[in-house]
Structures are given as structure tokens and as C-alpha cells.
Amino acid sequence: xxxxxxxxxxxxxxxxxxxxxxxxxxxxxxxxxxxxxxxxxxxxxxxxxxxxxxxxxxxxxxxxxxxxxxxxxxxxxxxxxxxxxxxxxxxxxxxxxxxxxxxx
Numbered sequence: 001x002x003x004x005x006x007x008x009x010x011x012x013x014x015x016x017x018x019x020x021x022x023x024x025x026x027x028x029x030x031x032x033x034x035x036x037x038x039x040x041x042x043x044x045x046x047x048x049x050x051x052x053x054x055x056x057x058x059x060x061x062x063x064x065x066x067x068x069x070x071x072x073x074x075x076x077x078x079x080x081x082x083x084x085x086x087x088x089x090x091x092x093x094x095x096x097x098x099x100x101x102x103x104x
Contacts, residue, residue: 001032002039005091040095048097 006012015031016023022030033039052074059065078097082089 002036003032005039036094040097043095043097 001012003009016025027034028038033042056065056067056070059070060067075098078092082092
């Protein structure tokens, strides 16, 4: 998470009290990010590379879904989300998930 994006900070769990690994971690290692670029890297890695990206491979291998078609659907769904929740569009744009290259 990125503190400037939290509407109610008091509802954010204290991850350092949940597990010793989190208590010993540094900023940007696990959940909290101190820069928007770190949040961008986390979302790209965790969501798109390891989760949605893996789904693309499974669908291609098991169901003959072309990867390009899959990613078109993903982008369409992201855009649908922002039509439904337009107040989140600025946050999304600040993370720049559509950028072809990123540096954190």
C-alpha cells in the first residue's frame, strides 16, 4: 500500500504485528511502499507478472487462448473498472501500469 492512497489510515492493519518476517522487513519489502514507483513495481510484479500473467499461460496451454487476446480482455476489464469507478482513474494513471518500461 501507499499511504497517500489510503482513505482511512486507521483501518490499515499493522503488518509488523502479524508476523516476525514483516516486523523485520524494511520499507518497500512487503506491503508498504514509500514511493509511487515502488507501488508500481509491486503491482506489476505481484498482480500482472505472477498472477494474471500466469493465468495467461494456463489459458494458452490448456484452452488455446491466444496470449494477445487474453491481454486485450485484461485491458478492457481494467477500462471497464474505471468507467464504473471514475474517481480511481487518477490513482491508476499515477501508477502508470501501461508504461512499456519502468524503473523503481
